[in-house]
Amino acid sequence: MFKKLLTIACAAVLMPAAAEAAPFNSATIRRIIDGREVFIDRREATVDDTADRGQEVSTGSSRAEVLFDRRALGFLGNNSLIRLGEDCFRLDRGQVLVNGPQNTCLGTKVLGIRGTTYVLSVKDNGSYELAVLSGEATVGDAAENPVKDSSPDILSMYPTLNPVIGFGSSAWGSNASGESLGEAAGLILGDASFFMPLSQSLGSNLLYSYTTASSNFDGAWGASTELGYKWFNPDNRSISSVLMGYDGWDSAGCFQSQVALGGLWQKGRWQFGVNGGIPLDQCVNNLGYAIGQIGIPIADVGNQSITLSLSPYVLHGIGESFGGGRIGVNVPIGNQVMLSTYGQYDNLLDTVIGGQISYRFATKGGFVNDPNLQRSTASSPMPWQAKEFNTSSPVQIAMGHRRDSSPSQADPAEKVQIPEITNLIGNTNAVVQLKAGEEATFSPDGMLLSQKMMSKDRFSQLIIETMSGQNLLPESHAINLVYQQLYGVPNSTLLSILGSDWLIAARTPYPRLRGANNLVVPNNKLPKEEKEEETETAKTYVCSTSGNSFQYFQSGNVSGVSNITDATKFQTTESNTTGSCSGKLAGSNGMETTSPEFI
Numbered sequence: 001m002f003k004k005l006l007t008i009a010c011a012a013v014l015m016p017a018a019a020e021a022a023p024f025n026s027a028t029i030r031r032i033i034d035g036r037e038v039f040i041d042r043r044e045a046t047v048d049d050t051a052d053r054g055q056e057v058s059t060g061s062s063r064a065e066v067l068f069d070r071r072a073l074g075f076l077g078n079n080s081l082i083r084l085g086e087d088c089f090r091l092d093r094g095q096v097l098v099n100g101p102q103n104t105c106l107g108t109k110v111l112g113i114r115g116t117t118y119v120l121s122v123k124d125n126g127s128y129e130l131a132v133l134s135g136e137a138t139v140g141d142a143a144e145n146p147v148k149d150s151s152p153d154i155l156s157m158y159p160t161l162n163p164v165i166g167f168g169s170s171a172w173g174s175n176a177s178g179e180s181l182g183e184a185a186g187l188i189l190g191d192a193s194f195f196m197p198l199s200q201s202l203g204s205n206l207l208y209s210y211t212t213a214s215s216n217f218d219g220a221w222g223a224s225t226e227l228g229y230k231w232f233n234p235d236n237r238s239i240s241s242v243l244m245g246y247d248g249w250d251s252a253g254c255f256q257s258q259v260a261l262g263g264l265w266q267k268g269r270w271q272f273g274v275n276g277g278i279p280l281d282q283c284v285n286n287l288g289y290a291i292g293q294i295g296i297p298i299a300d301v302g303n304q305s306i307t308l309s310l311s312p313y314v315l316h317g318i319g320e321s322f323g324g325g326r327i328g329v330n331v332p333i334g335n336q337v338m339l340s341t342y343g344q345y346d347n348l349l350d351t352v353i354g355g356q357i358s359y360r361f362a363t364k365g366g367f368v369n370d371p372n373l374q375r376s377t378a379s380s381p382m383p384w385q386a387k388e389f390n391t392s393s394p395v396q397i398a399m400g401h402r403r404d405s406s407p408s409q410a411d412p413a414e415k416v417q418i419p420e421i422t423n424l425i426g427n428t429n430a431v432v433q434l435k436a437g438e439e440a441t442f443s444p445d446g447m448l449l450s451q452k453m454m455s456k457d458r459f460s461q462l463i464i465e466t467m468s469g470q471n472l473l474p475e476s477h478a479i480n481l482v483y484q485q486l487y488g489v490p491n492s493t494l495l496s497i498l499g500s501d502w503l504i505a506a507r508t509p510y511p512r513l514r515g516a517n518n519l520v521v522p523n524n525k526l527p528k529e530e531k532e533e534e535t536e537t538a539k540t541y542v543c544s545t546s547g548n549s550f551q552y553f554q555s556g557n558v559s560g561v562s563n564i565t566d567a568t569k570f571q572t573t574e575s576n577t578t579g580s581c582s583g584k585l586a587g588s589n590g591m592e593t594t595s596p597e598f599i
Helices: 002-014 456-467 476-487 492-497 500-507
Strands: 026-033 038-040 050-052 056-059 063-068 072-076 081-084 089-099 104-106 109-122 128-140 164-174 185-201 205-215 221-233 238-251 254-267 270-279 288-301 304-317 320-333 337-346 350-362 432-435 438-442 448-453 539-544 552-554 557-561 570-572 595-598
Touching: 026 038, 026 081, 056 063, 089 456, 104 128, 128 456, 128 476, 185 350, 221 500, 238 500, 254 288, 288 320, 304 337, 432 438, 432 448, 456 476, 456 492, 476 492, 476 500, 492 500
Parallel strands: 089 104
Antiparallel strands: 026 050, 026 063, 038 056, 056 081, 063 072, 072 089, 081 089, 089 109, 104 109, 109 128, 128 432, 128 438, 164 185, 164 350, 185 205, 205 221, 221 238, 238 254, 254 270, 270 288, 288 304, 304 320, 320 337, 337 350, 438 448, 539 552, 539 570, 539 595, 552 557
């Protein structure tokens, strides 16, 4: 008797509430890919169509994303069919991936979940294959009195990015005018930055602001700010971004400023972008620019890549345009440190080389805030609510290790706790429990036939089959962490499908080197100022005699004239002369010398 009571008490603690079927209402089509062959009760369905209890959703060659009562998401594979019952849905053929607390009927059993993403398939002989990608799943008899469901809105469970602060140092030098590198121009700066997510939706759209400031603490300083938008395209797993920004910096007594515009498209860590700057100031040495960029991944480092960038550009200043090219290398060191270096050449700036080291950290302990890794354990049902305790059959309870508390943040460097795996095979009333990384086969009646750990290839195959081309799941990031703990870092294809590339690219600012783009025309290349010639005013004078009776020289008149208005006028433009009256005689006898008299 004591042993039986102890068994019942253990069941109350260990049996997950998720094993009970929650009331079910509807399934809404959210997305259709690979054609249009999605049907509700054999009628062609479109996005936003809804199936209710008693109806069926099926696919032909297409696949569909389905929202179950806003508490779970499902990816229905091609040639698949699900029937919507009162308490769960039943997969009659094909394959479905479910993320969230949506229960599934397996013959006479119910598949319940807790913080889980699982893949369910029906084989030709009617048996079921169940694989758990994250969380836990249980298969057992349905409860007679379902517990009221309190699951959160699944669309609110996507990971979000935290604000990021950065510090670092950058330097550049130029041999403009043919002098030794760094002698003509160059700076070593201290840098600070702040990245702020402004709006995030469905884990794949981000509006952000990014601000930087730099100074050499000796009079040279500058600041930049930008507003950008990034989004993830599940069709080809590409990431796109656009930005508009402002740059300002002090340069040789004139404050430089410019508007910056840019766009970037990346896929498989290849990058194709363009950006430019339009001067706003009236400085004579300002430069506008337009630069293209091709980023080539040359080596993988963890879940990132070392990138080689090739960037042709055009500079415009002092009324002329100058073409050039830049080559650079970006090296990530973990998730927080980035090293970059570049070199460029053109006919205006000659050779320029530079580099930067930056350290970035999140304000809330991790770059990613994932609510799926913070979810508290659901409460267990009371023993008398479960059908197993209302029969005369012996009771067998799954006695496995419980999952440890999940980490509070979703940084990829953190680990998801994977409990030890215990085979749980019992009689017809036993509860079968599966952990992340396990798969099991069940008979058409829901009886357990086999249970084992998935191989790395099998786990990878399920991700590619069910999630390729689909939107990111709320638990995509959690699945990535499970994979890393079980098998190591996923390959680049899996990282892009699971959204790891997106989470890194989304929090990484647009790759425009602000120091390199805030250059000015070198002083020796500025047009030389032409000195204005002084215009001298012509001076007019006459030649007059001295004495009491003035006589003025008049050409052709030997004795001259007494009225100055009748005198012959002379001019000089030489500012330092007093004029000359040599040989110009006047007077009563015509022999008196004269001297200049300016009028």
